[in-house]
Amino acid sequence: MNFEQVDRVRPLLWQDNHLSVLDQRELPHRQNHLICRTSSQVAEAIHVLAVRGAPAIGIAGAFGVVLAAHAVQADSGADALRAIDSELMALEQARPTAVNLRWAVQRMRSLLQGMGSDWREGILRAAQDIQSEDLAANHRMGRLGAELLPEGARVLTHCNTGSLATAGFGTALGVIRAGIANGRIAKVYASETRPWLQGSRLTIWELLQDGIPATLIVDSASAYLMQQGLVDAVIVGADRICANGDVANKIGTYAHALAAKAHGVKVMVVAPGSTIDMATASGAGIAIEQRPGTELTHIGGAEIGAKAAEVYNPVFDITPAACIDFLVTEKGVITAPDAAKMAAFFGPLSSR
Secondary structure (H helix, E strand, O other), X not given: OOHHHHOOOOOEEEEOOEEEEEOOOOOOOOOOEEEEOOHHHHHHHXXXXXXXXXXXXXXXXXXXXXXXXXXXXXOOHHHXXXXXXXXXHHHHOOOOOOHXXXXXXXXXXXXXXXXXXXXXXXXXXXXXXXXXXXXXXXXXXXXXXXXXXXXXXEEEEOOOOOHHHOOOXXXXXXXXXXXXXXXXXXXXXXXXXXXXXXXXXXXXHHHHHOOOOOEEEOHHHHXXXXXXXXXXXXXXXXXXXEOOOOEEEEOOHHHHHHHHHHOOOEEEEEOOHHHEEOOOOOHHHOOOOEOOOHHHHEEOOEEOOOOOOOOOOEOEEEEOHHHOOEXXXXXXXXXXXXXXXXXXXXXXXXXX
């Protein structure tokens, strides 16, 4: 497959000893880059959703470790790690639900601990490795997922899981890109994804940048589309996947999955191995991040509608494993995931 023809967007670039972040809050109207020279600036970019998407958050976190470490004088990686421990803890807490951030920071911690006098070059290479590994994983997941689709498939995706959310190509959107490239996908629907509109602002914009036509729908239209027989598969990403196969993803994913089950539509979850959390038994063990109520009551700084007595704004929901037909990772595909299959495929936490 010629991946380059369907993948031109990059959200994170390491340039001249700083991390350049494409500010996704400004899209699609402006392409503005934030220059992050400190780990605290990276943490803030993650927290305010300037960078978002579980793999991209992890990559940003890795470069945040580089920035924190490069700011100190130390003879070894272990010495540097002791000096920046509090900064790394702040990085990990910038978005608590997405496991990739914690995974990336912990991987960087472990590597830094064992580095000698050349730790500065080594820790930068480690972050770049995380970025390049993610892109390679996305290419493989794209191929694997596309092979599961029928010819002429009509697919629905939720939130943004493409190049903007990863090192490039995307997870769920990578499957769609691969399906477009090999001619298996005939129609793409993208839900708007309230309240941050990642579907209408980001997914639609990203696909059009690569010449891929897509149809925008309101979140609540998905069940009607399926009822009309217009969707063959729902393809989504994940921010965390538990040991029993439960999936935490953008709020609204569970509703799409329930509608799909009711209408015989396949549900595919696409995520790298770094999203697998074998230490969490089920979705009940995941702390769901709550966002400010103004994300629902305001758009572009302007208040909309009547004042609400209170606002409930969870940013993720849990889709039970029983609703999922395919779990696609770079390691392979699990059909109808459950605890036994997850353990056989990924092993216990201690072996990861």
